[in-house]
Amino acid sequence: MPTLKKYAYPMIAVDVVLFTVKDDHLHALLIKMKKHPYENMWAAPGGMIKGDETPDDAAARILRDKTGVHDVYLEQLYTFGEVNRDPFGRVISIGYMALVPSDHLELATNGEYDGVAWLPVNKLPALAYDHTQMIALAADRLQAKLGYTNIAKALLPAKFPFSHLQHIYECILGKTLDKRNFHKRMLALGLVAKTREFEKNVPYRPAQLYRFKHTELMYVDML
Amino acid sequence: MPTLKKYAYPMIAVDVVLFTVKDDHLHALLIKMKKHPYENMWAAPGGMIKGDETPDDAAARILRDKTGVHDVYLEQLYTFGEVNRDPFGRVISIGYMALVPSDHLELATNGEYDGVAWLPVNKLPALAYDHTQMIALAADRLQAKLGYTNIAKALLPAKFPFSHLQHIYECILGKTLDKRNFHKRMLALGLVAKTREFEKNVPYRPAQLYRFKHTELMYVDML
């Protein structure tokens, strides 16, 4: 095995695209950069992988350290390796997609960085590195996975009104869905079930709360 | 950016799982290893990424140098980073899936390594590294993509009898398909079209040859 020299072989990093659905739109958690040539540009949180951690571990650590967000759904997305993707050196980056329910997102903006913010994915400014492409890929993947998995679980609290679930789908797919058909489908697939609880303190008829029946990621036929 | 030291940060490699359909089964091209602790065990061809090449470039180079196979369909699969996956050091590997038509495979076994062979994927021995898992993931991905893309193009020559196409599907999906329905579907989706040519020198009624209508990877609704 060859000895490592600076730039002789690439370094390996992770970048994490964290999504939530908020204010009727899909948002990504981004950090404002300080270093030239990306000063004042936004980027997904990222960092080098250490010698004693897996890429999954690194993604969780970096997300926690840079944004305060922890215990979220994380999945590997794609590995980006264009030779000039990073102006600071030859770095290959494993992109991750992460998801949080929007009612946890207070934690995120309380972090140690003030340049951390949720930006709506459909009108992002130019981003640092290849992060525009990375976020687009993550959004495509999320959209696709809504159609054949129970991944929406990661965007909702444990118990939720059914309409919130539908709203998540509508925001990410960018189209409205028929209420009755969507309800029928979700139940027929066995993805969610009623609880005995109801919404409280709402100025309209309280909705029954639902929960996802499975904890782990499930593959099913919907769309 | 930190200075690189041996093991302080992981190294980055690629491994290529090359598939073909041959003798009624999906086969993978594997190399017999010499180094302890994997002596005489089989592994997918792999190697380090150089400082001036992308992971895609590295995958193509390694496949060419180690097996003689070139100009094949290549797609990134998943990045494997368990801390102890490689007994020779801390190496993170970007797994690739590659596909060739079985009538090109003479090239492969003519390479510089005599320990190169096509092994049937459904009865592999124990493999080096995490390559058992890598091949299983690649096979799952291939199977899934048959259902929503024209990826089978990469497993066939430019012109082919329709039954060969169906045979590819049947070998990879592991089930038989109805001839008339399959034919109807493929044409309705516009994936393939008839040519004016026919099979030659066969001891039965010569089949009309078909071709894929699109060069690039297409996404469609089948299953």
Next chain:
DNA sequence: GCAAAAGTGTTATGCGTACACCCATGG
């Protein structure tokens, strides 16, 4: 003429889609 694979349509059933009205609650 025999073996081997090519080629070709119709029918039934189930699934997806479209669609509208009444209900419960808080203010």
Next chain:
DNA sequence: CCATGGGTGTACGCATAACACTTTTGC
């Protein structure tokens, strides 16, 4: 009593799945 969202069933049309016999060639 009014506003707001919650909750629920049916009918139609299309797409999928099941299914068998005739044709062409080489030997």
